[in-house]
Amino acid sequence: MNTPTRTYANEHTYSLSDPTAFWAEQADRIPWYETPTQILTTDEEGLTRWYTDGVLNTCYAAVDYHADNGRADQNALIYDSPVTGIKQAFTYGQLRDEVARLAGALRSMGVEKGDTVVIYMPMIPETAFAMLACARLGAVHSVVFGGFAPHELAIRIDDAQPKVVLSASCGIEIDRVIPYKPLLDEALSLATHQPAHTLILQRPQCTATLQAGRDLDWQESVSQAEPAGCVPVKATDPLYILYTSGTTGKPKGIVRDNGGHAVSMVYSMVAVYDLKPGDVMFTASDFGWAVGHSYSVYAPLLRGCTSVILEGKPVRTPDAGTFWRIISDYKVDVLFTAPTAFRAIRKEDPEASLRHQYDLSTLRYVFVAGERCDPSTLNWLEQTTGVPVIDNWWQTETGWPIVANPVGIKLQEVKAGSATWPTAGYDLQILDEHGQQVGPTTTGYVCLKLPLPPGCLPTLWRDTPRFHSSYMSRFPGYYLSGDGGYVDDDGYVFIMGRVDDVINVAGHRLSTGEMEELVGSHTAVAECAVVGIACDLRGQRPIGFVVLKDGQTITPDQVEKELIALIRKQIGAIACFQQALTVKRLPKTRSGKILRKTIRQLADGEAFTLPPTIDDPAILDEIKASLQERHIGLAFA
Structure with missing residues (x-):
């Protein structure tokens, strides 16, 4: 050049x-x-x-x-x-x-x-x-x-x-x-x-x-x-x-x-x-x-x-040493996958004992993408492979x-x-x-x-x-990525997550809006919200919150089972939709907008300020109690 x-x-x-x-x-x-x-x-x-x-x-x-x-x-x-x-x-x-x-x-x-x-x-x-x-x-x-x-x-x-x-x-x-x-x-x-x-x-x-x-x-x-x-x-x-x-x-x-x-x-x-x-x-x-x-x-x-x-998969095919075997067998120079794969391997083999059965001498780099690589996984992977781990x-x-x-x-x-x-x-x-x-x-x-x-x-x-x-329409002259983040004093870019309702489940982008449409189609559901919360294994996973119509005789457990089956049938197991909580009310602004971001922050244990337009702050206590009862979210697991 x-x-x-x-x-x-x-x-x-x-x-x-x-x-x-x-x-x-x-x-x-x-x-x-x-x-x-x-x-x-x-x-x-x-x-x-x-x-x-x-x-x-x-x-x-x-x-x-x-x-x-x-x-x-x-x-x-x-x-x-x-x-x-x-x-x-x-x-x-x-x-x-x-x-x-x-x-x-x-x-x-x-x-x-x-x-x-x-x-x-x-x-x-x-x-x-x-x-x-x-x-x-x-x-x-x-x-x-x-x-x-x-x-x-x-x-x-x-x-x-x-x-x-x-x-x-x-x-x-x-x-x-x-x-x-x-x-x-x-x-x-x-x-x-x-x-x-x-x-x-x-x-x-x-x-x-x-x-x-x-x-x-x-x-x-x-x-x-x-x-x-x-x-x-x-x-x-x-x-x-x-x-x-x-x-x-x-x-x-x-x-x-x-x-x-x-x-x-x-x-x-x-x-x-x-x-x-x-x-x-x-x-x-x-x-x-x-x-x-x-x-x-x-x-x-x-x-x-x-x-x-x-x-x-990286585990149970037939064991958590599959990645290490492939690197050794085929003299791999570069490995590239999502952090979710390594979280699964670490869960199965936390001491990386299987890694020591294989020769990884050809490996020069491990690259990860598709979702945020948390520091714990990154450090474990660096120690396990002995090579730079590049996000x-x-x-x-x-x-x-x-x-x-x-x-x-x-x-x-x-x-x-x-x-x-x-x-x-x-x-x-x-x-x-x-x-x-x-x-x-x-x-x-x-x-x-x-x-x-x-x-x-x-x-x-x-x-x-x-x-x-x-x-292109939000900021003329710019492409809007849909992610929020910042750049530090050294020019390093930190991506903090989506700013819309698309969540990242094990590196796969899925729409909570689409899931919400399906949940809302259930005959017993009056209104609902689906939010993506933090997950140690997959990065994010969807959780449903549903308010049932008056006079319903169906139990919350049965509604949850039917909604899980519905999402699995219409979107597939890839959605990892496994929980739907029945609640009395959903937190909203006075204009009727459901506070999905606030629900997510509550589940993830993030600090947040109550929106001044919330119709009833006490509703969040009910949501919190529901999450705590089911041990859902980083704040309650």
Whole structure:
């Protein structure tokens, strides 16, 4: 780059003062079909677009390019499944062939450039093949987490309107086989949009019944298909849609474009994760989440690394030493997961005795993201692994770290509770409610001054007005992250949590507003509130508070059981909705607004000032008594 010395300060300053020049240089790391000359532009809808005249294919850049340039025999993906006992490795050459045949099968079903494909599958190699096969054809994939219930899957099918849905006969959770096909069938019965076909991978643990004419067998279709080549696409063409919870029941379809995504993935591998071609990265995240997209599949492959994917949980698959075994077996350089995973491991093996059975000498860094890494977990992990534990903060919307320790430039001092400094391209500022920048150590809204760097969402799927209203309207000229936080005197960023009703359960963003709609639909419930409270294991978890209609004979225990079952059915077990307290009243302002934040602060043991508009402060004593009786919340557990 043009700066005389590669330091964090130089790189970050350069990226903000001359983003066009900085990101033009980063684009040189990508094999383009047509190298872009228009680096940063604004389209007719006022959207920031990167590399407008560039042409590429993400699958080619991630797979074929490496197979054709000396890495055909290097492992690209390693699959380790303690729940089935299966281990497989795929070289870049083998991965290219697998993906090309699957792309050919999709093409035979009519999938073309610009079509959408929904992928509802477990953590198996074929899921990664499916993502890459769509990219190969220029089709837009949307991976839906396999733990979501039919209702959630149906919403996403209706919004994405896929030509084909790819699924498997089952997923496996620890020792439990979960049939996927009945869930998919129910989702399609609920959905208005009907795909032309579904492609079903039959797994030996459970065989699915196929519907003639609509459902096709994966193995049979792929074996008969002619391999498909890579279709050139514009840098601004969408690569994938990834749905994330919003503050309403309808999820937001985050769009990721091809060019900016590829450039940002490779840059992050260099500057944030310090990985070179040939290195091994183990990212323990489901493909259905942003981390799984970025750092289980695309970033490692675009960088020419080896990616290890795990089917199973970090504990009881078969034991809490699974992570350490994988690091040892596959000579992992970098491990990346959510703090929740390590809290679960620590709970099972607090002295980390299993770690000492394995050789972790290749491990250089542990990265954590998705939720706040509490100091206790961070310190335990540092002592257990003997390597730096690096927090980094980002969102589904950005696709790569907003705040990180730039270890690829120079490792900085780690401060517990902070993800360190803003990454190149991100002009992070803390604003007050009037949009004015606040000083150090003052908490406010975490915002990003426009333009957002490459890789971030350019818009929402077929809903640019919602994109503007959700992210850009509160503070013109800024992207509103939805999180609150502050910057200390050394420039370290501290994220304090959401400022809306989206909570973070084990790294998964879920809407308490959507849960509230479901709770309120129960025939016995007069009014309700769902809030996210602190949880030692998952970071946050939802708790329901319900007021029953007069004259109800149903017991509070029965209401709770039915509400838990309802949330599980409509959203899925991933919501971790396990408690619903029946109360006589909910605390409100005199205008009728429920004081959800105050309830959360009460449960979490936080100090708070009673809002002057509260209608009856005594109601909080009743809420407190209910929490205390059930031992719910950090203040009463």
